Amino acid sequence: MNGTPRTVEKERTDTNMSTRESATTLPGDRRLWILLGATLLVAFIILGFFGREVYRQAPPIPSRVVSTDGTVVMTKDDIETGQLVWQSTGGQQLGSIWGHGAYQAPDWSADWLHREAVALLDVWAEAEGAKDFAALSADRKAVLKAALVREMRRNTFDAATGVVTITKERAEAARRVAAHMSGLYGGDPSLTPLRKAYAMSEVTVPDAARRGALTSFFFWTSWAATTERPGLSITYTNNWPHEPLVANHPSGANVLWSFVSVALLLAAIGAVVWWTAFRGGEEKDPVPPTTDPFRGLSLTPSMRAMGKYVGTVIGLLVVQVGLGALTAHYTVEGQALFGFPIGKWLPYSLTRTWHVQTGVFWIATAFLAAGLFLAPVIGGHEPKHQRLGVNVLFGALLLVVVGSLAGEYAAIHQALPLDLSFWFGHQGYEYVDLGRAWQIALFGGLVLWLVLMLRAILPVARVRDDGRSLVLMFTGSTVAIGLLYGAGFFFSAKTHLSVMEYWRWWVVHLWVEGFFEVFATAAIALLFARLGLVNKKHAGAAVIASSALFLFAGIPGTFHHLYFSGTPTSILAIGASFSALEVVPLTLIGIEAFRTSRLQAAAPWMATYRWPIRFFVGVAFWNLVGAGVFGFLINPPIALYYMQGLNTTPVHAHTALFGVYGLLSLGLMVLVARVLTGARVWREAALRNAFWGMNVGLALMVVLSLLPIGLAQTWASVEHGLWYARSADFLQLPALQSLRWMRIVGDTVFLGGVASLLWFFVGLLTGWSYQDSGSREVEPALAVPTAG
Numbered sequence: 001m002n003g004t005p006r007t008v009e010k011e012r013t014d015t016n017m018s019t020r021e022s023a024t025t026l027p028g029d030r031r032l033w034i035l036l037g038a039t040l041l042v043a044f045i046i047l048g049f050f051g052r053e054v055y056r057q058a059p060p061i062p063s064r065v066v067s068t069d070g071t072v073v074m075t076k077d078d079i080e081t082g083q084l085v086w087q088s089t090g091g092q093q094l095g096s097i098w099g100h101g102a103y104q105a106p107d108w109s110a111d112w113l114h115r116e117a118v119a120l121l122d123v124w125a126e127a128e129g130a131k132d133f134a135a136l137s138a139d140r141k142a143v144l145k146a147a148l149v150r151e152m153r154r155n156t157f158d159a160a161t162g163v164v165t166i167t168k169e170r171a172e173a174a175r176r177v178a179a180h181m182s183g184l185y186g187g188d189p190s191l192t193p194l195r196k197a198y199a200m201s202e203v204t205v206p207d208a209a210r211r212g213a214l215t216s217f218f219f220w221t222s223w224a225a226t227t228e229r230p231g232l233s234i235t236y237t238n239n240w241p242h243e244p245l246v247a248n249h250p251s252g253a254n255v256l257w258s259f260v261s262v263a264l265l266l267a268a269i270g271a272v273v274w275w276t277a278f279r280g281g282e283e284k285d286p287v288p289p290t291t292d293p294f295r296g297l298s299l300t301p302s303m304r305a306m307g308k309y310v311g312t313v314i315g316l317l318v319v320q321v322g323l324g325a326l327t328a329h330y331t332v333e334g335q336a337l338f339g340f341p342i343g344k345w346l347p348y349s350l351t352r353t354w355h356v357q358t359g360v361f362w363i364a365t366a367f368l369a370a371g372l373f374l375a376p377v378i379g380g381h382e383p384k385h386q387r388l389g390v391n392v393l394f395g396a397l398l399l400v401v402v403g404s405l406a407g408e409y410a411a412i413h414q415a416l417p418l419d420l421s422f423w424f425g426h427q428g429y430e431y432v433d434l435g436r437a438w439q440i441a442l443f444g445g446l447v448l449w450l451v452l453m454l455r456a457i458l459p460v461a462r463v464r465d466d467g468r469s470l471v472l473m474f475t476g477s478t479v480a481i482g483l484l485y486g487a488g489f490f491f492s493a494k495t496h497l498s499v500m501e502y503w504r505w506w507v508v509h510l511w512v513e514g515f516f517e518v519f520a521t522a523a524i525a526l527l528f529a530r531l532g533l534v535n536k537k538h539a540g541a542a543v544i545a546s547s548a549l550f551l552f553a554g555i556p557g558t559f560h561h562l563y564f565s566g567t568p569t570s571i572l573a574i575g576a577s578f579s580a581l582e583v584v585p586l587t588l589i590g591i592e593a594f595r596t597s598r599l600q601a602a603a604p605w606m607a608t609y610r611w612p613i614r615f616f617v618g619v620a621f622w623n624l625v626g627a628g629v630f631g632f633l634i635n636p637p638i639a640l641y642y643m644q645g646l647n648t649t650p651v652h653a654h655t656a657l658f659g660v661y662g663l664l665s666l667g668l669m670v671l672v673a674r675v676l677t678g679a680r681v682w683r684e685a686a687l688r689n690a691f692w693g694m695n696v697g698l699a700l701m702v703v704l705s706l707l708p709i710g711l712a713q714t715w716a717s718v719e720h721g722l723w724y725a726r727s728a729d730f731l732q733l734p735a736l737q738s739l740r741w742m743r744i745v746g747d748t749v750f751l752g753g754v755a756s757l758l759w760f761f762v763g764l765l766t767g768w769s770y771q772d773s774g775s776r777e778v779e780p781a782l783a784v785p786t787a788g
Helices: 006-017 027-056 076-088 108-127 138-153 168-186 189-198 208-226 252-278 306-333 348-379 386-412 418-425 436-461 468-489 497-530 536-554 556-561 569-581 584-601 604-633 637-643 648-676 685-720 734-766
Strands: 064-067 072-075 163-166
Touching (some): 027 468, 027 497, 027 536, 027 556, 027 569, 064 168, 072 076, 076 208, 076 418, 108 168, 108 208, 163 168, 168 189, 168 208, 252 569, 252 637, 306 348, 306 648, 348 436, 348 468, 386 418, 386 436, 436 468, 468 497, 468 536, 497 556, 497 648, 536 556, 536 569, 556 569, 584 604, 604 648, 604 685, 637 685, 648 685, 685 734
Parallel strands (some): 064 163
Antiparallel strands (some): 064 072
């Protein structure tokens, strides 16, 4: 057979014989393809056109900041060097800037803004002979507060010279805040309690010159957040963060487009429900075969090589959740683990970096493995040297994982020169943390994966039959996954922060949340079609239609991440309107979950695949709850105005990233393992415990800890400002500390589920995960480490 699946080869022969009868796709299919093509064209035009506005209207970086007495406070080089220093410390993994990043340390832009405003009031009070602002009378306080708003919001940027001019009093206030920040990052003993509350290393930046540049960067991000755009009454960040001292309140556009987004959501949901109710009957699903179609499958060499990919996915998952537990514990004990000072070697910024990075790695590896495993099945043949390519790709992935994690360790410990940190250490941006050299290597691996995939599936993609739409959608999403990661190369170490955020969300939102979802939808539909459980033609039409609906909303909806990232009001309007529509497909998720679960009883042999299907049902549940409910909770501009950078964001991130993409990845790996282990009967108790442990643990983590903390922070943000919601004073309150400790309940249950999953997969290698049935029709590939 030369490594070709027997049943697929026969099906391919039968298909070729009937090509004349199916020489063209149905007219309905052509209409759907036109719809999908028009959707992608319009969506990317919107994303590109308004992306140009991000470039054009980004907050200016001044050539110099000077005081009215002629003193140069900082230069553009200071600000840009400070950005490099910030990146080297972990960037968005240690506190946040403009609301993007970690949730333990402050949002540095909001924190600087509040501290500078308070310091300026004190400077003015001292000039009047008072000890500080608090010592003044109520009348003088009111006068100075009004002056503060005028001073902080006034735009003195000279476009001709690039100079920003500030008063000497404000320069003194900035100097005081810079001294605080330098001491915080440099190990000032008096700030040790604050560093513990922030989960910072005792000395985060040893070099004084680097600390000075870092404070310049923090000043600029705060300046953009409180300085009004020329001719407008809103700041460069659309009045974010909420800060009553400087009159940062929600803008009229913020409120208006929030109402519009809710109205659009309700209208779209009504339209979808109406269409679903009145569209007429559907053709019944085909009668499934009497025997498992995979039972007669001859595993090709490249398919057998997937065993090590499965093991790597599980191994990285174990590492990731361990790092997550340690990172969560730092929020209650600073830099120690039950008294042991592990933070000296593995500080919070590093463990969080690794936690996020290994999560991306194992989920991406699972998708790549699933694609490579399915490619010979879909294509009906094993391309020459496919196994070699699969093994080379595996080695490349390991190199990227190990090299990037080591580079991030060196960068955060300040062991790399500043100009090399971005390239080999830490880029500083959440989800694309790995150094640029490792990013390039990963992109090379994705291109190799794309080549391996296309070699296998392109021949069958040319065959015009009922399954062609599914194959083409699978192929197209494969190309998108292989190439869209390259959007991360459009920013560099010193790229403007607003522009960098635009391209970063191309990777996070489009690559991961967009085309990975299309790939997964097509892959699962192909699997069920291959098993004879769904009609190929109707499944293909459904995948095209659902992808068009999702991508039309999701591509321009990328802008909902950029409301307050130094972007104009148009970004807020587009992001609010389109991202609200992303929730619409999730209104039918119950039907999807029901239909998926019903497949377990479609035929007696389907009991073999009940656990992959249950993982897919879990994906449907968390798609509704995590992506839908918790996603829309923070989606309208008025909600995100008060919630950005609070623990409401990790509620959405955990339930959507693990609940949807994590469970989907694990379901695919369980399916691959099921096929690789052949006819051997599994002991499924450990798998059952893993499934329920992870799902229940995730729910407890959210309900007992993350969500209550996020809602409490929202109240604090509304009442006092974002700076207070993220401050040590608020987060160290006994009630908040108790809620943080409560997370250990959900984490323990979740870790138990992961441990059970590890036990099960190790058992596939050792034999304890099999029943003693004596059935060995197909040699278990997972038990043969040398089989590829």
